[in-house]
Amino acid sequence: MSFSELWAVVMAGGAGTRFWPLSRRGRPKQLLALTGDRSLLAASVERLAPLVPAERTLVVTGRDVVAAVRAELPRLPAANLLVEPAGRDTAACVGLASWWLYQSCPEAVMVVVPADHVIPDGAALRAALAAAAATARARGGLVTLGLLPTRAETAFGYVEIGERVGEEGGIAVHRAARFVEKPDRGRAEAMLAAGSYRWNSGMFAWGADAITTAIRRHLPALATGLDELFSAARSIGLAAALDERYAALPRTSVDFGVLEKASEVWVLPVDFAWSDVGSWPALREVVANGTGGVEIGDVTTLDAEGSVVVSDGPLVAAVGVRGLVIVATHDAVLVVPAEQAQRVREVVERLREAGRDDLL
C-alpha cells in the first residue's frame, strides 16, 4: 500500500433509546431510514464512496447489530467489518480501527465519521474530508472538522479556532486553540456570540501513525490493551481476541481522551448543512415539509403543523396536530409533544421495569 492511500472509518457502534419505538436493541438509530429510503449507515457509507471505495472502508459496529449492518452494506468486504463485543466509546473504537489499519498500512491516512449523521450535501462533505486528509498528510497531527454553530446547543462539544496556518482545497486550516466539553446554556450562548467557536463534529482525519502515536502517549492503558489484543489475534484470530479483550479496554471518548490532550490538532471550519438527528423533533431540521413537519411511511395528515409523523407499519392518520411526535411500529406507538421528546427515555425505562423486553 502506498502513502497516498485514503481509508475511511465509519463508527456505527451507537445504541440508544431516543428513536424508540422505531429503534430497538437490534436496530439502533444508524440502521433507521430516517431521511429517505436508506439507513443513515448506508447513506453515510455511500456518501463517502466517491472519495473512499468500499474496499478501503472500515465499519466498526456492535455485536447485536452485525447481521443488520452486513445486510445494509452488501458491498463491504467481510474483513472490513470490525465487531465490538461491547461499546467502549469512541477512543477504543478509533483505536481498534487504527491498530487494524496500522498493521497493514502504517502510512495510510484515514477519515473518521459517525454512521448516524445527516449531511445532505455529500460533495461538500467529501471536499472537507479530502482537505482534512491533505492536512493530515502535509502537517501530521490530528485534524477535526469544525461545524458552524447554528444555535447555542448544550449537547455538543465545541472547539475554539486558533491561529490560521494555511489552507487546503479552499478551506482554511487553523490550529485548534482549545476544546470545550458540553457547555451550560450561558457558556453556549457566549461561544455562539464570540464567533470563534465551532461544534466539534466527531469527523476527523489523521494518519494511522499519528493517531496510534497519540493514543500511546495520551491513553497508554488503551494502547497496551490494543497491543495485547492484536498480539492475541495473531494466534486465535481477531474475532476471538476481541471477544476476550475488547470489553476490558478503558472507556473514554477520542475527543476527551486524545484530541483535547494532543498538541498538534488542526481544525477546518466547515459550513455545510449537518445534523446529528439527536431526537425525533430534530428530523424537522433536515427533512421538513411545507408545514414544518415530517412524514415518513404510511402516513396521512389533515391540517398537521410542525409534527413528526412516522410509521414503520400501520397507517397513521394525524388530524389537527401541532408540534407533536407520533411514531408507530407494528407493536408500539409513541405520542409526545416535540418539546418533551427526550422523555422517550422514561417510557423505555418504564417498559424495562415492567419486563416488556419484547418492546425494547
Place this chain on the structure above:
Amino acid sequence: MSFSELWAVVMAGGAGTRFWPLSRRGRPKQLLALTGDRSLLAASVERLAPLVPAERTLVVTGRDVVAAVRAELPRLPAANLLVEPAGRDTAACVGLASWWLYQSCPEAVMVVVPADHVIPDGAALRAALAAAAATARARGGLVTLGLLPTRAETAFGYVEIGERVGEEGGIAVHRAARFVEKPDRGRAEAMLAAGSYRWNSGMFAWGADAITTAIRRHLPALATGLDELFSAARSIGLAAALDERYAALPRTSVDFGVLEKASEVWVLPVDFAWSDVGSWPALREVVANGTGGVEIGDVTTLDAEGSVVVSDGPLVAAVGVRGLVIVATHDAVLVVPAEQAQRVREVVERLREAGRDDLL
C-alpha cells in the same frame, strides 16, 4: 304465552365511522369493548338479563356483523337473532321485531333498547324499563324514557314533558306533550333552561299490539311491506323473505315516523347516568380516570391529561399529551385533538378515495 310476558328488543344494526380505526365494516361500535372487557352489545343484553332472559330477547342486527354478534351472545337462541339485509332505520327495525313477536304472542309487552349505549347502573335501567312496561300494560299506547339533559346537546331529539298522569314503580308517568327533532344551539339551550324537556332516549316500551297498530296507522307503507314479508316467510322462510323484501321497506325512524304522530305517548323521566358514546371524546363522560382521561388496552401514559388513549394491539405510550384522542390497532393509528374528533369521517373518506378498503 301469557299476558305477563315481557320481551326485549335490542337494536344492534348500527354502522358508522366515528370509532375508526377500532370500528370497521365488520365491527361497528356496538361490537367494541369501549368501556370494559365486553362489547357494548353484550353489556346491553346482560344488563337486561335480570329483567328479561335471553329466551325472550330479540336482537336485530345487520348481515355484515351477524357472525360477530352470534359470537358475542352465545346464549341467545338462534331464532332470536333477526338479520337485516340492509339498514332501514329504526321504524323498520322495530316493525320487524314487533311483527315477529305479534305473530307468536300478540299480548306481549316489549322494551326496546339500542345496543350501543353505556348505562353504568343496570339496576336503575331495569327499574325504569319495568315501570315503562307496566305503564304500557296499564295504559296502552307507547312509552319512552326521557333522560335528564346534562348539556345543550344539538345531536339528540328532545321530548317535552306534559301532564303528570300517575306513577309506576316510583317513577312519574307523564303525557308526552311534543317531540323536538335535533335542535339548533339556541333552541337546545332554551330547552335545557326550561327544565320541562328531556332527551328522547331511544329506549321504549309498548305492547306488540299497540306498536303494530300504531305502525299500521302512521306508516301504512311499512305495515304493508311487513305484512307481505311475513306472508312470504310462511312459504320460503323468514331469512329468504327478509332477503327479498326488507331492503324495500320505507326508511324512517320510529321517533319521527311513529312516536311524534301517535296520540297516546307516555314519557317516564329518568335520571340515571347514560351516554350514547357518540365519539371517542364522549368516552371521557363514562369511564374517565383521575386525570379526566381514558386508557383502554395496552397503554402507558406519563403526565397525560384529559386524553382518550385506546389500543387494540400495539403498546401505546403517550407522554405529556393534553385533550388528545389516540387510537391504535394493528394496522391503523388515529391521533386527533378531542375537539376535532368528528374529523375522523374525513380520514375515512380519504382512505375510501385512496382505495384503502383494507382499513375501512
